[in-house]
Amino acid sequence: MSTTDNPLEFSHLNQWLAWLEQAHSIHNIELGLERASSVAAAMDLSNPSAKVITVAGTNGKGSTVAAVESLAISHKLSVASYTSPHLIAFNERIKINGENCHDELICAGFKAVYQAKQDTQLTYFEFTTLVALWIFKQQNVDLIVLEVGLGGRLDAVNIIDCDVAVVTSIGLDHEDWLGSDLGQIAVEKAGVARRGKPLIIADKDTEALLMPPCESVGAIPWLADRDYKTRVDAKYWSYTSTALAIDFYELPLNDLYLQNLAAALTAFGYCFQELLNKEISYAATYKAFETLSVMGRFQKLSNNPLIIIDVAHNPDSARLLNSKLAQLKEKGITRIIALCGMLKDKDTDSCLELMTHVDQWNLIDLPEPRGKKASELLQSLPQLSQNNVKCYASLEEFNESSQQSPSLSDADALVVFGSFVTVGLFVEYWNKEGFAWI
Structure with missing residues (x-):
């Protein structure tokens, strides 16, 4: 298939993906927000009505997104999530209520973005991010969870102002793009935070790295082991938050990293505190973590x-x-x-x-x-x-x-x-x- 084929005639998702890979190779990375922002504005995607949680970090993003997603579902909210990369099928990247989005809806999103972008040259990730945002608008969900693909500050998902940001960890990866200076990497990760909104710092060991950029952005730091705490025994873990006035005892352990689950609970609690302050929320929160697993994460x-x-x-x-x-x-x-x-x-x-x-x-x-x-x-x-x-x-x-x-x-x-x-x-x-x- 050549890039001269008319994409508006495509009827199958594999046709769109083949065209996208040829026209906008997944390996061609150009960080920046201008291109995606302009197309998002043209499509009226820039200001979702839903609450938005954006998750950045070197590791732990996928499990944090999955935990937020599970919390929303167990509390009977509608939730959409956007993650990358996928293991087997592209559909894994775009989920509605925990289920992979079906081909027909993704194709409709591709068509809408293709028509709206006109002559704007988008990267692979920018294009698919806009597809996801278009789908989420059609679904009119209560919560959107966005996973940063690379870095944070200049990543395509950062065209959306989030209600709360999470940074799961700071480490070395994608050094060709982000460099090997942990301080600069922290600046990129913290760039997803917004002034006057919480930035949840999930790993207490990254506090010194993340506090300066957090203050520069004007975000409100919520620190693990200060603003919220966890305790573990043989079978369960407990959660206490001074910032949210929420206590949960005997939550089920699983094979996912506890600091990411706690960060997810904190982010969800900020967006929907009125739900977590009801007694019924304990059972819903327990259910959210009881069987939680993430494809490819232990x-x-x-x-x-x-x-x-x-x-x-x-x-x-x-x-x-x-x-x-x-x-x-x-x-x-x-x-x-x-x-x-x-x-x-x-x-x-x-x-x-x-x-x-x-x-x-x-x-x-x-x-x-x-x-x-x-x-x-x-x-x-x-x-x-x-x-x-x-x-x-x-x-x-x-x-x-x-x-x-x-x-x-x-x-x-x-x-x-x-x-x-x-x-x-x-x-x-x-x-x-x-x-x-x-």
Whole structure:
């Protein structure tokens, strides 16, 4: 398909996506708000009637968005969310009440943006952000949750003024665009906050980094362990907020990072405090967290045998994943087998060095041009780990080779991690083909 095809004649989502990738490649990044702002204004998308929560951060954005989404649904509110990237289907990026948006509505959004943009050249992410905002306007939802794609201050979602902003963490990732100065990265993340509105700082260790840009923006800092606190025991966690006068006791634990759940509850509480101050909210909040899971975030794809998928692809997320693996070993898992594939622009040396609880490594090539070869990943492994590693050209080759090996035992865990591409390919293969050796 060439870019000269008339998009207004497209009837299928895959046609729109193929056209978008050709005309506005996903790899072409041009940060800035002017282009998307002008088209949003033309489409009357700039001032949603819904409450808006914008989530930025190096790691933890996806679980925070999912937690806010679940809280809204359990409190019987309508909620829309926009996230990126996707694992398998583009529809995962745009959700209404927790469900992937259907093809027909997304196609209508593509058509509306295409007609409105006229000669404005949009990037891939700008185009899809406008599609999402158009869909959310049609649905007339109570709450919109926007996940920053890259940075924050100049990210396309920042054309919308949020009611409350969340910064989940500050770390190194996308260094080609954001640099390696944590202070400057904090400025970019805090750029999603608005004057007179709360900026929730979910990680107390980032307070020193985020307070200066927060003050510069004129936002109101809400700090973890100061304005809201959590406590954990063996089975439950509790939440107390001085800023919101809200207390919750014995909320259910799950495998998601607690600081992100607490930040989500704080953001939701600010937008809908009148709901959380009712007694009925305790049951709704408990329900929101009871079964909460996020695709690709320490997600258990299978319990017997234990298979976990995680999109950890930078040092901070690798460190967190490794701590989760340590907990598995405390619970009786004796051997952790890793399947890993990563992209060239990631700090693979630091990521793989941090994964100290992996006992056996399987490395796979990812597709060019961004994918790294398994042989290159091998060089990132510590010397001791290189004695127990196998390299594969593809997931299919890994599957075929594994059929000759013993199946996973009850004391084993397979952890699939690295790029979204790696996890997405594995899940797609799992759903379509299955693995005969498991």
